Amino acid sequence: MTDWLEKHVPKLVLAPSLIAIFVFVYGFIGWTAYVSFTKSRLLPKYDLVGPIQYEKLAASPRWEVALTNLAIFGILFILFATVIGLILAIMLDQKIRTEGPLRTIYLYPMALSFIVTGTAWKWILNPGLGIESVFRDMGFENFTFDWLVNPDLAIYTVVIAGVWQSSGFVMALFLAGLRSVDGEIIRAAMVDGISTPRIYMSIIIPSMAPIFLSSFIVLSHLAIKSFDLVIALTGGGPGYATDLPATYMYAMAFSRGDIGQAASSATVMMMIVTAIIVPYLYSELRPRHD
Amino acid sequence: MSNAMKKEMATPQTAKNILAIENLDKSFGSVKILKDINVAIEPGDFLVLVGPSGCGKSTLLNCIAGLESSTNGDIRIGGRSMTGVSPKDRDIAMVFQSYALYPTMTVGKNITFGMKVRGVAEQEQQRKLDEVAKLLQIDHLLNRKPSQLSGGQRQRVAMGRALVRDPQLFLFDEPLSNLDAKLRVEMRTEIKRLHQTLGASIVYVTHDQIEAMTLATKIVVMKDGVIQQAGTPNEIYNQPANMFVADFMGSPSMNLIPASAEKQGDATKISITRPDMEDIVLDFDREIEGLKSGKKSVILGLRPENITDSTNQHITKGQIADCRVDVVEPAGSDTFVVTNLAGKQVTARLNADATIIAGETASFAFDLSKASVFEPETGARIA
Amino acid sequence: MKNMLLVSSAFALGMAATTAQAEPQAEVLHWWTSGGEAAAVKVLMEEFEANGGTWTDMPVAGGGGDAAMTALRARVLSGNAPTAVQLKGPSIQEWYEEGALGSIQDVAEAENWDELLPEAIQYHLKCDGEYCAAPVNIHRIDWIWSNASILEDAGIEPPKTWDEFNAAAEKLQGMGILPLAHGGQAWQDATLFEAVVVGLGGPEFYRDALVDLDQDALTSETMVQVFDQMRTLRGYVDDNFSGRDWNLATAMVINGEAAFQIMGDWAKGEFIAAGKEPGEDFYCSSPSRGAYLYNVDSFAFFNVDGDDRQAGQQLLAKLTMGKNFQKVFNLNKGSIPARLDVSMDEFEFCGRQSNAELGDAIENGSLLPSYAHGMALRGAQAGAVTDVVTAHFNSDMSSEDAVAQLSQAVAASQ
């Protein structure tokens, strides 16, 4: 008995977490998928009616906008957060005297939720109140920065605020990566007379491939989950120009009382997540030869 | 039938054997890591498991330690079957390649941790710690953390941790491979001395055949999960059971020269064909298995020290032949000369003062009294 | 193991909470969280506690009740519904159809609610003929708020039709004054829209289009004109309106940066808080030509267990309709009492005007539920209309396209 216990302790220890994950993640995904085939309105109902929710979803111009926005936002957000994070990390790695305070400044947005910063961002980006008016007051009469109120450009302001929040974290990842690069390689390259930018481009950055992957995953999950960002900044507007799948789903479930529709959009979202995450998990966890 | 016989033979010995492994198999899924392993050692033996990486030697050691479970077969330590016995109850101690020192504990705590877990009295812990620390000359390091130690010091601490256990059996898993060359030689001597003073029973895994030769009282050579040969260092060196063992043990390794053997009446001749020079024909004074009459292709195994300078005064039974010298490698005490026989590079070991010049022809003496002969197909020793 | 522990300890806590009290209990979910609003609801709490009850406040603000609805759904699904919830319009019926609401008919009969409430409003509060919600106020939505000094300088009267409004706006624009302060949020766009619908189309058209969702009305020429007027209004708004909170738009009128704002009567509170006097410093007028768009806040009563909580519901329903609360709450909130027999003496100018016009509208049968504030349509349908309205207002979509999309979206949402 004790032997058996001893042998299976690791599994037993893992079991509560696993059970929780199976119920609260996979059970709930299954529940959502099921409900997406019902006509649930205000509260979930369990009579199957076929794929009408998906047909409605496919026909909805608002959902189309949401998906397009996710693509635009996702790509730009991941790209800029990665690039800015990397640049900041490299700059901070140049033996900067004030590294500590600067690092904290770059990192702190991660500590704040958009309930806190949303209003401030809204003001800053609003042409009549924020940057545009400040520059105009300073005498730049023609300075224009009105993306927030332009339906075609508003999604880019969401990118700006999103990058603001997340690039510091990416910087931290890269900085950590830079600090753990083998110093000998760099010294060897310097002896070979290779210039510093060249060393970064061709030696250090490629060696941080796993960090690119980690930050890609963290950022893509943030992008897919982005919700309070949009709610706080634009409320999905102007019109529904900055709707994302997450806000669409939320609006359907909670302000429109159309849970079936919400469930179908959630199911599509989960499929997108799966398409991104599963290849990553596969590459991360396949048996490796060290 | 044969397994049963083996068992019958092994059983009466177990009383005396400190370690006996019988018909051990180990597989991961469909991959067989260990196949039908049978090993036994007596108290005071120093068993070295040697082989190239991936041969299963570390897995075997882990099985002995109980860190991995076997699929079939039995392991006995001190006569007691170890099936289902956890590592802590096997009365063993183990030293690891990476030393596996607990990073947050001081040296002293590292050494006493096991005793603390087992509930040994505080005083006893202290006494043993002092004893071992003195023995290993690490008494001045006891309050340091592992990160503040040099490689050699860590190695000593790891051994100290094993020694305080005072077990029936010590297990060493490539303990020297993380050290630099000089330290490795020093520590090798140290281990040997410890073995001699303590009279402990040891199972030692290494891929370094020199360590195996210098330390072992008994060597087991493994490849692909199968024991190739078990025996004393002398047996392994002089009578390798097959071409793999012959090639793996010894440095420089044994020359394996394609040749043909011919029975001419009572006498046996071995001839080596050379495209550019005349064949070398050598007398061989032992029977070759499977050669009753006629001709047979064989592989002739000759250690470099058995091919020497023909002018060497000490030659008694050498047979002389001329060969072209390709490369000369003076190594201080000896000079190694590389030549070409039957399309194979062949190394000869000459006296340091031999005057030989690359590119010229020189005459060599071949001593076949210690030669091995192998079957080309199977690689098995036939003489 | 750990979870078990959590469960059992929580269980113990829950047990303790339910057994300890026996007097009326009410947990009230609402989104009146600003200072003025809180003061208004506080009156109810004080009366409730004066009658021996225990009031547990459960405020959730945000998104015009969206966050509160999220919380409500979670609470109902977990079998832990609040005692009373700020709900309104068709969503009361929707929750009733889900089987979540209980009846307060006893109280309503005893207090004679049928006599005290306008019929149009009774309709919202009844589930299958029985009262299941108690009203607290009537908000008027279709107000044009104007800055008195700007209007005087320009020699303009507060507009009473859209034509008057357009003429005034043109004049102001000519003078370099921004005519309309507006916040570009979907619900504010919708607020403009419904005021235009009722002002241009009249009460019948409004009812056909935004209450009954009649396709003929939705695709009519009048609807095209409505969208034309929306486009015209867009021209009166500054460039930075997008995403602006309503109260910032109000501040623009207060500060003289803009002449008008079209907003419900809660905007009055901002004027008064800034020290402005209704009828003197600012005016209120309606473009609806006798019609009246209302938004009635009410407490709906959910099915709950326990005598104390049910007693709490009865008491709360009674007090909510009480004369004193109806007066004090609405004085604070800017709206007018839902029951018709409350004296309006203490109310200011715009409140009295609202009450007077309410009476007229009841007589004319032109008392209409606000679609923009969730009185006329169910969530999914109202949302479908709003999607088109806000998309049109924020782009250069033609009125004809907007009408076509509107009819399509409405059909799809049913």
Next chain:
Amino acid sequence: MTDHSMNDHQLDERANRNRLMKRIALRLGLYTLLILFALYYLMPLFVMVVTSLKSLDEIRTGSLLSLPREIDFSSWGKAWSGACTGIQCNGLQPYFWNSVLLSIPAVAISTLLGAINGYVLAQWRFKGSNILFALMLFGCFIPFQVVLLPMAITLGALKIAGTIPGLMLVHIVYGIGFTTLFFRNFYVTIPQELVKAAKVDGAGFFRIFFSIFLPVSPPIIVVTVIWQFTQIWNDFLFGVSFSQAGTQPITVALNNIVNATTGVKEYNVDMAAAIIAALPTLLVYVVAGKYFIRGLTAGSVKG
């Protein structure tokens, strides 16, 4: 000849000076860029702080980005203990303690579970353990809006709806994925021989965990605690859905102050409240930010 060498020397010197100038210019550019970025990151905080120090009149009339004419701290006091979050006007204070009560145990439990899960998945692998890990990781990526409704049903069934333990359970469950990831990736960098050595020394599963692995874990504990604390403290969605009167966390109260719908808005109080609500997480980042980077360096970023 001498002329030449003189020239060479001068050229050298000039080249040196040029190089030095270039270095200084580069450095200057670097610092300028860093400071510009810092301004970008600080801007929203600046707006919040400045606004919180202004009077309501000044906010209504002046530019939102300008410095306050008179510094007025009264809105901070009001946000802490006087702002209305409903009928009660006790400010953020009571909710602050709810959040503390919620987040400290939730962070501790999810970190401990993550540590022990990571320990199993990195050091006690068994057949299929990698797949289980992948399944757990996938849980990190589920959008939380999706689980609100089924979670509500489940909490109701467990009879912990609306309680702090219920909310804690939610945070723990959806935190496990990340905490396990952090610890697992940290522990895989520790040689497996350590466990073997300890086993031979006679230590069991838990003994090895508590006396060998936990003591080496502070760097990754810092990372995990920062991450989890930020997530839980800042959460609004779960907080608003799974709390009831008396258990609401600070973000819900902040939302009630900031997002009041049809009342008079006091932006200075809103901003002060926002900063107060964010103070604990800010403090954690400022104090422990250094260890955060160090912890990431120590292994969590490595596959």
